[in-house]
Amino acid sequence: MPTENISIYIHYPFCKSKCPYCxxxxxxxxxxxxxxxxxxxxxxxxxxxxxxxNKNVVSIYFGGGTPSLMPIDLVKNILAxxxxxxxxxxxxxxxxxxxxxxxxxxxFLEFKKIGINRISxxxxxxxxxxxxxxxxxxxxxxxxxxxxxxxxxxxxxxxDLIYSRPNQSIKNWEEELKFAxxxxxxxxxxxxxxxxxxxxxxxxxxxxxxxxxxEDLSCEMFEVTNEIMKNSGYNQYxxxxxxxxxxxxxxxxxYWKGYDYIGIGPGAHSxxxxxxxxxxxxxxxxxxxxxxxNSIKNKGNAxxxxxxxxxxxxxxxxxxxxxxxxxxxxxxxxxxxxxxxLNKMINFDKLKKLIxxxxxxxxxxxxxxxxxxxxxxxxxxxxxxxxxxxxxxx
Numbered sequence: 576m577p578t579e580n581i582s583i584y585i586h587y588p589f590c591k592s593k594c595p596y597c598x599x600x601x602x603x604x605x606x607x608x609x610x611x612x613x614x615x616x617x618x619x620x621x622x623x624x625x626x627x628x629n630k631n632v633v634s635i636y637f638g639g640g641t642p643s644l645m646p647i648d649l650v651k652n653i654l655a656x657x658x659x660x661x662x663x664x665x666x667x668x669x670x671x672x673x674x675x676x677x678x679x680x681x682x683f684l685e686f687k688k689i690g691i692n693r694i695s696x697x698x699x700x701x702x703x704x705x706x707x708x709x710x711x712x713x714x715x716x717x718x719x720x721x722x723x724x725x726x727x728x729x730x731x732x733x734x735d736l737i738y739s740r741p742n743q744s745i746k747n748w749e750e751e752l753k754f755a756x757x758x759x760x761x762x763x764x765x766x767x768x769x770x771x772x773x774x775x776x777x778x779x780x781x782x783x784x785x786x787x788x789x790e791d792l793s794c795e796m797f798e799v800t801n802e803i804m805k806n807s808g809y810n811q812y813x814x815x816x817x818x819x820x821x822x823x824x825x826x827x828x829x830y831w832k833g834y835d836y837i838g839i840g841p842g843a844h845s846x847x848x849x850x851x852x853x854x855x856x857x858x859x860x861x862x863x864x865x866x867x868x869n870s871i872k873n874k875g876n877a878x879x880x881x882x883x884x885x886x887x888x889x890x891x892x893x894x895x896x897x898x899x900x901x902x903x904x905x906x907x908x909x910x911x912x913x914x915x916x917l918n919k920m921i922n923f924d925k926l927k928k929l930i931x932x933x934x935x936x937x938x939x940x941x942x943x944x945x946x947x948x949x950x951x952x953x954x955x956x957x958x959x960x961x962x963x964x965x966x967x968x969x
Contacts, residue, residue: 578911581627581661581847582634584830585616585653586840587642588864591674592708595775596737596768600842600862601640609649610703615871617656619860622876624660626849627837632661634668634826637691643673643682644882651876652691668731668825670695675713675721683728694725695764696734701751703781705740708785710775722758731822732761738800739793740768741785748796749803756807761822765800767793788843801946814899814952832908841867841877846884846892854883855912886913886968891960894942898956903936903943914969917942926961929955 590601594960637650650671657663660778670684670693675678683694698718700706706715713721718734725732736755738748755763768787770780788796799959801811809817813831814823837845838860845858861877867878870877884892889912897904909917918939929935934955936946948955 578634578848579631580664580834580836581630582826582834582836583632583657583661584636584638584826584836584838584843585642586638586838586842586843586860587640587645588841589644590639590641591644592710592712595779596709596771598771598774599640602864604864609646611868613649613652615868615877616653616839618871618875619877620656620660621689623837623847624844628850630661632657634662634829635663635670636826639672641674642671642680643679643686647682647685647689650686650691654690662809668693668824670824672697673721674711674720677717677720680721680724683724687728692729693731693733694729696721696725696732698722698755699737699759700735700740701736701755705743708741709737719758722760726758726760726886729821729911731762732760733824734758734760735764735766735941737766737768739788739796741787743788743796745792745799749799752800756803760893762816762818762824763804763809764816767797767802797950798900801949812901814949831900833893833896833911839944839957852883855889857882857884876948887963887965890963890968895956896960898942898944898952898959901943903941906940916940918962919967920969921959922962922964926959929958935959 586600588600588602589604589607591603593601593603612645626845635654637645642650654669665886669691671691672695674697686694699709701715701718703715706713722734736752752765770776770787780787787793804811804817808819810820811817812823813827816827818824835847837847838858841860841864842862843860846855847858848855857880858878859880861870861879893904893908893912893969897908904917906916913920916939918937921942925939926935929948930937933945934948934951936943936945942959944952944955944967
């Protein structure tokens with residue numbers, strides 16, 4: 576059913592270079608026609624407004640690509656147009672992703688002046704050798720300076736690190752993570768390096784140009800990460816995300832908790848209810864930036880795919896996202912979309928083995944993966960999806 580609150584994601588698809596591990600919709604271009612982009616963003620927002628009506632915006636996220644490369648006026652005009660169409664709540668979280676370069680860091684103060692209140696910095700590593708391997712264009716020193724710049728301007732900022740890198744030891748990662756914590760960011764995203772199809776790393780990995788830490792070592796790194804972050808005052812509120820109290824990402828929680836969001840820009844995704852429609856929509860925008868612009872010129876939107884999400888698929892999505900959270904999937908998240916409670920739609924009796932082995936905790940109103948089950952998250956979710964009472968999903 577439609578909700579009063581939504582989140583908005585704006586995709587900016589351009590980068591200075593393509594990282595070899597990246598499977599996002601990002602492109603390298605010497606020239607970007609910003610006039611075309613602002614008009615296209617506006618028209619896409621207008622199209623959503625016609626279909627979803629008045630909404631309160633609780634978070635706005637500029638992702639990419641590298642949105643910190645966007646001109647200040649482009650970001651300002653997008654925010655202004657959103658405010659014309661919807662009600663931006665006074666405590667709305669407005670995030671912009673940035674790379675740690677001096678060019679982008681110089682714009683932080685201007686971004687703050689136009690309404691950005693949270694910066695997310697793609698650090699990825701804090702040593703030069705691994706940054707080079709990851710294809711990053713910045714140095715460890717650039718990272719440090721950018722974090723310090725962000726800390727001086729924003730109360731709320733986050734940065735990312737990637738671990739389980741080739742030849743990385745537990746000791747190396749412990750030292751790097753403890754060094755990163757000294758910057759006192761209120762939020763950190765810590766991801767294990769994964770090899771995605773279609774990336775340069777996929778080709779290199781298949782051709783055995785590098786190897787990754789084995790599964791046991793990666794699991795140990797995960798446990799060490801959790802322990803260090805916990806002892807440093809961070810809550811692991813999602814598998815790869817850690818925050819100090821009251822600094823969880825509102826926008827990311829929107830995805831994980833099954834709230835409505837719209838995505839504009841090339842390749843952006845949406846999960847949203849249209850007015851007077853009982854089914855949630857899955858919407859995907861045209862991937863290629865030039866085709867995206869042309870489509871909007873010709874028909875007012877660049878929707879590549881739009882479909883109703885079946886109730887069964889919707890419940891599976893909620894399980895897939897919600898069980899990544901430390902608190903799991905609860906009845907408050909479910910009742911937005913369903914009439915029945917969790918214990919009616921899932922056969923808890925079939926989960927007894929997982930419960931007895933302390934991999935899973937269930938109650939009438941909640942289901943969560945325990946700390947013991949975290950390394951088996953994907954397998955556990957797959958099994959739970961096989962234990963649905965399909966005739967009760969309503």
